Amino acid sequence: MSDRAREFAHLFEEKPAFPKRRKQASKKVWHICAFSTKSCSTPSKMDSLAILLTVFHLYNTAAEGAIVDETVKLTAKMTLNCTYQGTSVVTHVIWAKNSGLVKESIAVFNTRHGVHVPEIYKDRIGFAKTDKDSKDKSLLFSDTLFSDLGTYTCSVHTFPEGIWEKTIQVIQADHLEGFTPSSFTYAATLGQNASFSCACTLGDSVKQITWEKLREEAQTTVALCSLSKGLVLKHYGVDHRHRSLVVCNGLQNSTLTIWNVVASDEGIYRCHFATNKVNQTILISLNISSGSSHSSNIIFVFGSAAALTVLMIIILISIIVTCLKKKKKARETKRRMAKSKPRPPNQTRPANSYGRRPTSEDQTHGISDAMCEEELYVNCRAFSPRANWQR
Numbered sequence: 586m587s588d589r590a591r592e593f594a595h596l597f598e599e600k601p602a603f604p605k606r607r608k609q610a611s612k613k614v615w616h617i618c619a620f621s622t623k624s625c626s627t628p629s630k631m632d633s634l635a636i637l638l639t640v641f642h643l644y645n646t647a648a649e650g651a652i653v654d655e656t657v658k659l660t661a662k663m664t665l666n667c668t669y670q671g672t673s674v675v676t677h678v679i680w681a682k683n684s685g686l687v688k689e690s691i692a693v694f695n696t697r698h699g700v701h702v703p704e705i706y707k708d709r710i711g712f713a714k715t716d717k718d719s720k721d722k723s724l725l726f727s728d729t730l731f732s733d734l735g736t737y738t739c740s741v742h743t744f745p746e747g748i749w750e751k752t753i754q755v756i757q758a759d760h761l762e763g764f765t766p767s768s769f770t771y772a773a774t775l776g777q778n779a780s781f782s783c784a785c786t787l788g789d790s791v792k793q794i795t796w797e798k799l800r801e802e803a804q805t806t807v808a809l810c811s812l813s814k815g816l817v818l819k820h821y822g823v824d825h826r827h828r829s830l831v832v833c834n835g836l837q838n839s840t841l842t843i844w845n846v847v848a849s850d851e852g853i854y855r856c857h858f859a860t861n862k863v864n865q866t867i868l869i870s871l872n873i874s875s876g877s878s879h880s881s882n883i884i885f886v887f888g889s890a891a892a893l894t895v896l897m898i899i900i901l902i903s904i905i906v907t908c909l910k911k912k913k914k915a916r917e918t919k920r921r922m923a924k925s926k927p928r929p930p931n932q933t934r935p936a937n938s939y940g941r942r943p944t945s946e947d948q949t950h951g952i953s954d955a956m957c958e959e960e961l962y963v964n965c966r967a968f969s970p971r972a973n974w975q976r
Contacts, residue, residue, distance in 0.1 A: 668824075669749055677694070678694040680739055681737065688738065752823075775848065785838065799854070807843075
């Protein structure tokens, strides 16, 4: 019997033993009470203890199988991260603390009614972002107490996908395992896939492999593989459920792939092998480069080529324009020289096209007598003397 069961047992005077007939009757009574809305007979103290022990056992079993998405150490100022990873519209958010079998609501956000925080938490906690469009509904603790240790659930109600939940466990600071610099380093480019592996060297049968992302103040569960009834079961942390793929080959080695890595994926990852005897932990460092240097080189090369092409076009246009100007200038110079060159005497144009002497009007326009006294040559149509005689 566990310690919690003993705490329940000491409240009753009778021992938790059931007579044969009484046991059958109590089962029948509680079966009726569980599935009927009608009143039923009041059970005895021993019946109550049996029910409490049964519920307690079921609760412990469920808790052992539950996966904690993130483990945070208790500090004076603490942040419980809860960012919805889907694409639906966030309508309602509930932060609850799991106190035993009861969930205590400590903060509520609604897109229509705003934020509600109980009076006992009002001065100590609040939402990181309260705008309607934000998917970040992390919870901030400004002044923590020792009673803040425990397990918390962030339930994000969305439309149309439904409820998205994240489980966070707050533990004492000295209980959170530290980590040393890793001996394995992997590099990835922003926006591409990152893949890294680990292998167990213990030589013993492994019952569980856990992948975690380590930070100074928290540890986030990425994925895990566990052995159950001869089958290997895979589970993913809520923040990596749609972004990661884990492969566990016989629980002796494992490969983790993160799709479309972002800047926040950079850091230390832990691959933990749990066996029945000893455990083995392998730390891996993931470095993410933005690829800006490579892109800058490409941009510089293409930019230089484009600038050189433009410069060559400008030079070619300048050469063509200069050649055209020179040709035009040469034609104008040749034309001026042709106009200014004097004509020979034997090529003097006659006074008129008919060879007549100039009139007084012609003299007025500057035609000299000397020009009129020169011989005139006229092209006439040939004719025979006989034709002339007949006329």
